[in-house]
Amino acid sequence: MSNIQSPLPGTFYHKPSPEEPVFKSPGDAVAIGDTIGLVEVMKTFIAVTSEVEGTFVKYMIDDAAPVTAGAVLAELA
Numbered sequence: 001m002s003n004i005q006s007p008l009p010g011t012f013y014h015k016p017s018p019e020e021p022v023f024k025s026p027g028d029a030v031a032i033g034d035t036i037g038l039v040e041v042m043k044t045f046i047a048v049t050s051e052v053e054g055t056f057v058k059y060m061i062d063d064a065a066p067v068t069a070g071a072v073l074a075e076l077a
Helices: none
Strands: 002-005 010-013 035-041 044-049 054-059 065-067 072-076
Touching: 010 044, 035 072
Parallel strands: none
Antiparallel strands: 002 072, 010 035, 010 065, 035 044, 054 072
16 A cells, blocks of 8 residues: 655645546556646645555545645545
8 A cells, every 4th residue: 555645734625626537546546647636725725636556546635635745535446
């Protein structure tokens, strides 16, 4: 199992916008560089990308929840 961590504090989002689907769903393949979510800091959105390959298991943080730097955002198998 691998974890994807937040690179900085802010608000974590599972989707690129409210009307769009989540970046990853359980069972999805994840490649290096794939975006798994966004962290918003002062109205700026920073893509959170995977540094490892694997299969997406689940988000560890709720959508639109505050996060700290280093918080585990998602789990990969």
